[in-house]
Amino acid sequence: MSLLDIHVLGSPILRQETERVDSITPELRRLVDDMFDTMHAAKGVGLAAPQVGRRERLAVVEVDDVKLVVINPEIILSEGTVKGEEGCLSIPEIYADVQRFAQVTVRAQDIDGVWYEVSGNELLGRCLQHEIDHLHGRLFTDRLSLLKRRKAMKEWEDEKDHYPKLLRVLPVGDLPPE
Helix, strand or coil, X not given: CCCCCEECCCCHHXXXXXXXXXXXXXXXXXXHHHHHHHHHHCCCXXXXXXXXXXXXXXXXXXXXXXXXXXXXXXXXXXXXXXXXXXXXXXXXXXXXXXXXXXXXXXXXXXXCCCEEEEEEEHHXXXXXXXXXXHHCCCXXXXXXXXXXXHHHHHHHHHHXXXXXXXXXXXXXXXXXXX
């Protein structure tokens, strides 16, 4: 397992639609393991394939004691709305309040290709929605009002020079123990 570079805002892959996963391969399993390692090292709770330069419709999520591999996910039920603070591993140090569904039910495949449903509210629900947005080329900043988006983009202008080639390279020392 290894740490993957995280693409940051401005990298074209973050704006691309992902492609449906049709088969679970050994390479895909390795990718999932590497994505979990990368997410943990970056101190995140979710990571989508485009964030590590991949086109598969795949994300990993770990909130509290819920650890999920979400392949080909879709939101099948949603209720209410709630506003809460979000950040993103692809837009480091930038945070804003984002309006999301208060509760969602997502249908997805696990790492064995088995379909399942998961319902989430609070952080789990927000994380699922955030990662599914990534799979469709959307970032949390797209959900902000024009004024708040401008403020976030101004903050990002000051931050982005820390990421040459639009990549966030995590130090190897951040690799979690096996």
